[in-house]
Amino acid sequence: MTAQFSLEFFPPRTDEGIDKLRAARRQLAQLHPSFCSVTFGAGGSTREGTLATVLEIRGEGIDAAPHISCIGSTVQSLRAVLSQYRESGIRHVVALRGDMPSGTVDAGEFRYANELVEFIRLETGDWFHVDVAAYPEVHPQARSAVEDLAAFKRKVDAGADSAITQYFYHPHAYVDFVNRSRRAGIEIPIYPGIMPITNYEGIVRFSENCGADIPRWMKKHLESLRDDAAGLRAFAIEAVTRLCEELLAAGAPGLHFYTLNRWGATLAICRNLGLVRAAP
Numbered sequence: 146m147t148a149q150f151s152l153e154f155f156p157p158r159t160d161e162g163i164d165k166l167r168a169a170r171r172q173l174a175q176l177h178p179s180f181c182s183v184t185f186g187a188g189g190s191t192r193e194g195t196l197a198t199v200l201e202i203r204g205e206g207i208d209a210a211p212h213i214s215c216i217g218s219t220v221q222s223l224r225a226v227l228s229q230y231r232e233s234g235i236r237h238v239v240a241l242r243g244d245m246p247s248g249t250v251d252a253g254e255f256r257y258a259n260e261l262v263e264f265i266r267l268e269t270g271d272w273f274h275v276d277v278a279a280y281p282e283v284h285p286q287a288r289s290a291v292e293d294l295a296a297f298k299r300k301v302d303a304g305a306d307s308a309i310t311q312y313f314y315h316p317h318a319y320v321d322f323v324n325r326s327r328r329a330g331i332e333i334p335i336y337p338g339i340m341p342i343t344n345y346e347g348i349v350r351f352s353e354n355c356g357a358d359i360p361r362w363m364k365k366h367l368e369s370l371r372d373d374a375a376g377l378r379a380f381a382i383e384a385v386t387r388l389c390e391e392l393l394a395a396g397a398p399g400l401h402f403y404t405l406n407r408w409g410a411t412l413a414i415c416r417n418l419g420l421v422r423a424a425p
C-alpha cells in the first residue's frame with residue numbers, strides 16, 4: 146500500500162491571509178497531497194471560510210476535506226453544515242468535538258465527538274469518509290489513558306473510517322498507541338499528525354495547551370537556538386524528518402502535516418523524505 150500524505154490548513158480571515166495561503170498551496174502542490182483538510186472554528190465560527198477554502202482547493206484539482214466540530218452547536222446548525230458540504234459534492238470530513246472558547250459555558254447539544262460521528266452516519270449514511278482525532282500522548286482532558294482509548298474506540302464504533310493524531314515528537318508514543326488500539330479491536334488506519342517547528346516560543350506554548358511533549362533533548366536544542374532563526378530551522382527540519390522516517394519505517398500508513406498555512410518547513414521535510422515528485 147502506498148503511503149498517504151495530506152496537509153492541513155486553517156481558513157484565513159483577511160485578504161492578506163488568503164493570499165498567503167494561496168502562495169503556500171502553490172508551493173505545496175509539488176507534493177501532490179492525497180487531500181488537504183481545512184479546520185473549523187468552535188460553534189461554526191469559521192463555517193463560511195472553511196467551505197470557501199475547501200472549494201478553492203478543490204478548484205485547483207486537489208481533494209479537500211473540511212473539518213466539522215460539534216461543541217457549542219445545535220442539531221439544526223450541524224445538519225445545515227452537513228447539507229452544505231454534501232450539496233458542494235464534498236465526500237470527506239474530519240469530525241471533532243472542538244474546544245469551547247474560554248468563558249463560554251453552553252456546550253450545545255453534543256458533548257463528545259462520538260456523538261457527532263453517530264449523527265453524521267444517521268443523517269448522511271455512507272456519503273462521507275469520516276476521519277476522527279486520536280491522541281498517542283493522551284488528550285489533556287482525559288481522565289486516564291485507558292478512558293481516552295475507550296473514547297477513541299467509541300468514535301470508531303460510531304463509524305469513523307480513519308484517524309489523524311495530535312502531533313507528537315516521540316515516535317514510540319505513536320507505535321505504542323497503534324498497538325494498544327489494535328489490541329482494543331480498532332482496525333482503522335491511524336495517520337500521524339506532524340507539526341513542523343519554526344519558532345521556539347510558539348511550539349512550547351502550543352504543546353503545553355494540547356498536551357504534546359517535546360523531548361528534553363529537542364527542547365534544549367530549540368531553546369539554545371531561539372535567537373538563531375536559520376539554525377533553529379535547520380535543526381527542527383532534521384529532527385522532524387527523522388521522526389517521519391521512523392514513523393514510516395514503523396508502519397505508519399502516511400503522514401498528515403499541520404502546515405499552519407506556511408510552506409517552507411513542510412516542503413523541506415518532504416524533500417528530505419523524497420516526497421517531492423512529478424505528478425502521478
Ligand SMILES: Cc1cc2nc3c(=O)[nH]c(=O)nc-3n(C[C@H](O)[C@H](O)[C@H](O)COP(=O)(O)OP(=O)(O)OC[C@H]3O[C@@H](n4cnc5c(N)ncnc54)[C@H](O)[C@@H]3O)c2cc1C
Nearest residue numbers: 184185212241242243257258278284286287293296309311
Ligand atoms: C487531527 C485534528 C484536527 C483538529 N481540528 C480541529 C478543528 O478543525 N477545530 C477545532 O476546534 N479543533 C480541532 N482539533 C482539536 C480538537 O477539537 C481538540 O483536541 C478537542 O479538545 C477534542 O476533540 P476530539 O474530537 O478529539 O474530542 P473527543 O473525542 O470527544 O474527546 C474529548 C475528550 O473527552 C473525553 N471523552 C470522550 N468521551 C467521553 C465520555 N463519554 N465521558 C468522559 N470523557 C469523554 C476524551 O477522553 C477526551 O479527553 C483537532 C485535533 C486534531 C487531532
